[in-house]
């Protein structure tokens with residue numbers, strides 16, 4: 001069933017009795033050509049592109065919980081293509097271009113809203129760094145604009161300009177960045193993959209890999225053994241745990257990251273704003289809530305809930321930047337488990353086990369990457385060669401010293 005304005009009117013006239021479930025609920029088959037482990041944004045996008053772009057069939061996505069229950073439904077919804085390094089920016093630019101056509105591709109309203117991302121700076125050195133980043137972005141086909149203080153004031157007059165501990169000197173404005181309704185992305189990819197014949201199997205936890213003569217043959221799951229020609233693992237925060245079942249130890253640590261939503265307010269924020277003198281970022285959802293977040297809690301965990309010191313830290317950042325936030329009430333907060341890689345960049349690569357492929361290490365930037373991650377992982381699974389925008393996301397970059405350290409802070413997950 002295609003979604004359209006015409007369909008909406010038709011259903012409205014007949015009491016909405018004709019809508020069908022957005023995807024089927026199939027029983028697992030004994031075997032598939034491709035098994036994707038993890039039904040988050042990346043796993044579902046991989047299945048969608050494998051079927052639609054690479055014309056592969058006999059594909060299953062195995063999800064231990066329900067679609068949208070992981071980080072894809074827990075993030076702060078920001079998308080952007082404002083990276084600096086050559087290993088990163090072409091990939092994130094591909095992702096933003098895929099976001100721009102996503103709703104037509106999926107026939108699904110994911111509420112892609114290019115309302116702009118404004119990275120504030122507070123010193124001359126930060127201005128130099130922003131100018132350099134902006135030039136890098138433009139050279140890779142993205143958009144960037146350097147705003148001075150008055151330029152920022154005209155976008156966001158409510159920021160603390162006059163009495164601030166960290167005066168705002170300007171911002172790097174990226175107008176094509178913005179927000180997307182996160183769980184709609186999971187639902188849209190799931191529906192489209194299902195329409196292309198992919199089996200999406202929920203409540204199916206992968207508990208082990210069957211490996212013989214260094215070749216993976218299938219997965220043990222809570223719903224029985226499932227054979228597979230190729231297996232792609234995209235389990236985000238559970239990367240270390242799942243890959244240890246194949247005997248691998250990853251250069252990844254799991255940490256919790258929290259997010260916060262205020263009560264609904266009238267429209268006040270024009271787009272996404274990030275504080276340059278602390279870790280705080282904020283946008284406003286279409287329902288009116290201010291959606292904001294900051295740093296990871298800073299200790300290894302698989303718990304999807306955080307602790308109060310980071311709440312205090314994030315709120316301090318908010319108050320320093322826009323004191324009016326102190327008058328609004330916090331409605332909800334939650335946590336998600338981040339797969340923090342040692343250089344802050346992802347890994348999309350084959351493993352040393354034949355037929356086993358890995359996608360992870362997204363830190364807290366994996367939502368914006370969802371379309372490109374799915375596209376390039378599908379490319380790798382279908383062709384056994386890395387996609388041209390993802391050649392740097394190799395496992396062996398740590399061994400060879402070819403890290404993609406976007407922030408230049410070394411192997412320190414809490415700083416990426």
Ligand SMILES: Cc1cc2nc3c(=O)[nH]c(=O)nc-3n(C[C@H](O)[C@H](O)[C@H](O)COP(=O)(O)OP(=O)(O)OC[C@H]3O[C@@H](n4cnc5c(N)ncnc54)[C@H](O)[C@@H]3O)c2cc1C
Nearest residue numbers: 038040041042064070071072075076078206336366367368
């Ligand atoms: C609070 C917060 C804010 C964030 N903000 C942003 C942001 O603004 N912009 C941005 O770009 N990124 C952001 N991120 C990061 C982004 O959400 C993640 O990097 C990205 O969603 C991870 O990919 P995914 O969607 O595939 O993960 P998930 O949705 O977590 O998918 C992984 C799936 O694997 C499943 N799984 C795990 N183990 C198994 C198993 N053994 N068998 C079967 N299935 C299994 C899980 O149940 C889960 O559904 C944020 C994250 C958090 C938590």
